[in-house]
Amino acid sequence: MRSVEWYTDKGQPGIVRMIDQRFLPAEFRLLELDDLEKVARAIRDMAVRGAPAIGATAGFGMALAAYRSRAGDRGGLLRDLENAAATLRASRPTAVNLAWAVERVLERAAGERDVERIRAVALEEAQAIADEDVAINHRLGQVGAAVVPEGATILHHCNTGALATVDYGTALGVIRAAHEAGKHIHVLVDETRPRLQGARLTAWELQRAGIPFTLIADNAAGHFLRTGQVDLVLVGADRVAADGDVANKIGTYKLAVVARENGVPFYPCVPTSTIDLSTPTGDDIPIEERPPEEVTGISFLGRAVVPEGARVANPAFDVTPHRYVTGIVTENGIAYPPFVISLLRVLEAPFDV
Numbered sequence: 001m002r003s004v005e006w007y008t009d010k011g012q013p014g015i016v017r018m019i020d021q022r023f024l025p026a027e028f029r030l031l032e033l034d035d036l037e038k039v040a041r042a043i044r045d046m047a048v049r050g051a052p053a054i055g056a057t058a059g060f061g062m063a064l065a066a067y068r069s070r071a072g073d074r075g076g077l078l079r080d081l082e083n084a085a086a087t088l089r090a091s092r093p094t095a096v097n098l099a100w101a102v103e104r105v106l107e108r109a110a111g112e113r114d115v116e117r118i119r120a121v122a123l124e125e126a127q128a129i130a131d132e133d134v135a136i137n138h139r140l141g142q143v144g145a146a147v148v149p150e151g152a153t154i155l156h157h158c159n160t161g162a163l164a165t166v167d168y169g170t171a172l173g174v175i176r177a178a179h180e181a182g183k184h185i186h187v188l189v190d191e192t193r194p195r196l197q198g199a200r201l202t203a204w205e206l207q208r209a210g211i212p213f214t215l216i217a218d219n220a221a222g223h224f225l226r227t228g229q230v231d232l233v234l235v236g237a238d239r240v241a242a243d244g245d246v247a248n249k250i251g252t253y254k255l256a257v258v259a260r261e262n263g264v265p266f267y268p269c270v271p272t273s274t275i276d277l278s279t280p281t282g283d284d285i286p287i288e289e290r291p292p293e294e295v296t297g298i299s300f301l302g303r304a305v306v307p308e309g310a311r312v313a314n315p316a317f318d319v320t321p322h323r324y325v326t327g328i329v330t331e332n333g334i335a336y337p338p339f340v341i342s343l344l345r346v347l348e349a350p351f352d353v
Helices: 036-044 051-068 074-089 096-110 115-145 171-180 197-209 218-226 252-261 339-348
Strands: 004-007 015-019 030-033 153-156 186-190 213-216 232-235 239-241 246-249 266-268 317-320 328-330 333-335
Touching (some): 015 051, 051 074, 051 096, 153 171, 171 232, 333 339
Parallel strands (some): 186 213
Antiparallel strands (some): 239 246
């Protein structure tokens, strides 16, 4: 099934249904959300995560707000949607797809006069965002598979698969496409501390897809890069600035630096909706600070490893400067340096879903 969807049952009002990623891989659990605040909380608490999946969730959250609004006139309903948009935008600041999806639904709704049409088009636009994501990811996978050599060992950080998108995946979609093309690849999977998305989610997805992989500790990545055991690094991104700087899960920057030092290509794989030309450089990207419990909650042999009262810094993302980026894979082609030119090219290229 899709990671997030609009679900109706026996004529009841629609709800947002998603895979609750907090319980994987031990338990496959569905989360059913019937009001906007629950959707925003699911985004904040990372029941759903990954920039494209967050964007689709935000779109469905706007549709939910439209249908749950009690406003009887156009002005009142649009005000309710503006309030819903503010709530969703505040849920997680780094992933640009969230604000992009919210704006798409708002713009579509503002073009209608009738209250019921506003509700209908809000859902239509949210569904279009989700459907487009699936088509875009399949195309992105085909584009990116071209840079994967036969028999390659690929280093992957965080989770960029079907769980991080509506379906198929971005960087993991490239890996899937290369595997499906018979390229006999092998994946080195970073744990991705502190939330362990690599160990919990990427390993689970690769295992289900039958793609060979080896889980490694985050701090082991440099060893594999230095000793020539990695052919390329594939990651996702939550925002790409106009100059090609990339914000991604914390730990990505040091991978890019060590990859460059050892002559290993480094490719972020993103839908064009993740490219934000209104953000000039990576220094302008807001970096989300997560709760300290994500770090202090780690245990060893059943016991806490962090002394009580320890001060914790827990940024969720870091920025990789564009000088460390070999190319940026999109559904419209691969952007290469200089990114200020090539990112415009891929944004302007037509994509027919």
